[in-house]
Amino acid sequence: MADITKTSEQSLNNILNKLGVRTQEDVKKEGNKNKLGQEDFLKLMTTQLQNQDPFAPMDNGDFIAQMAQFSTVTGITEINSNLTNLGSKLEPNRVATAAQFLGHSVLVPGQIVSGTVEISVVASDNVGIRDIELSIDGIPRDTLFEEPYTYNWDTTQESEDRDHVISVIVSDTSGNVGHVLPISVFVDNIINDDSPPVGIISSPLSGQVVSGNVNFTVESQDENGISEIQFSINGNIVETVSDVFSHTYIWDTTLLDNGSEHSLSSSITDHFGNTSLLQPVLVRVQN
DSSP states (O other): OHHHHHHHHHHHHHHHHHHTOOOHHHHHHHHHHTOOOHHHHHHHHHHHHHTSOTTSOOOHHHHHHHHHHHHHHHHHHHHHHHHHHHHHHHHHHHHHHHHHTTTSOOOOTTOEEOSEEEEEEOOOOSSOEEEEEEEETTEEEEEEOSSSEEEEEEGGGSOSSEEEEEEEEEEETTSOEEEEEEEEEEEOOSOOOOOOOEEEEEESOTTOEEOSEEEEEEEEEOTTOEEEEEEEETTEEEEEEESOSEEEEEEEOTTSOTTOEEEEEEEEEETTSOEEEOOOEEEEEOO
């Protein structure tokens, strides 16, 4: 029965060879033939030594160079193998570490920070973490004993417009101490704004005929807030309001001459002193 099976396999392989189809075994053998291992290198070098010209033997320097090259190749092969094994072992831990960062902000060296910043520390140990000491500019700020190891840092209490160094010391339950590579961040709580605010006189419209009490309305916008809005009629300031984005001044036109034209203008200023002069509107009074 075994002979029949073997004969059948040989017949099948012959048919496949005639058709130009390679079997998995052929591919495997061919792949191995294309690779030179340590044994192949040694065999080549031994053959070279055996067949060298006795009247012109290989120079000692060349022989040592080949041996050094062989040692280098062997070392690189071992390093690649070790790195592959190390990577496979670290992969689960990397995924677990990354999962701990979910929902947290990660500080990076050179980052500009302001307000209250959450400092998160991820640490692990085979016997357990005893505590984590967190320092800023070399001054201890807090000792963390339980996960999550987080500290809320109020940067408004720090020196402005300068770098601050965050450092961490991790101690395990066996008394071993590890120093985490410190990072430097830049504290900037004062925003420098040189962009003027924007606004418009939304009422009345330029060229409009007005009468009675007229709504003189200004609308403005600025990301850091409006300090004041000034309302002027014919170049004279009639009202100034503070800390509002929109305001309406009630203008009484009943005492003005019919047919008279008047210029309504306004200026808006933000909290950084940037001022914008709005496009004035020209209206005619007819009561």
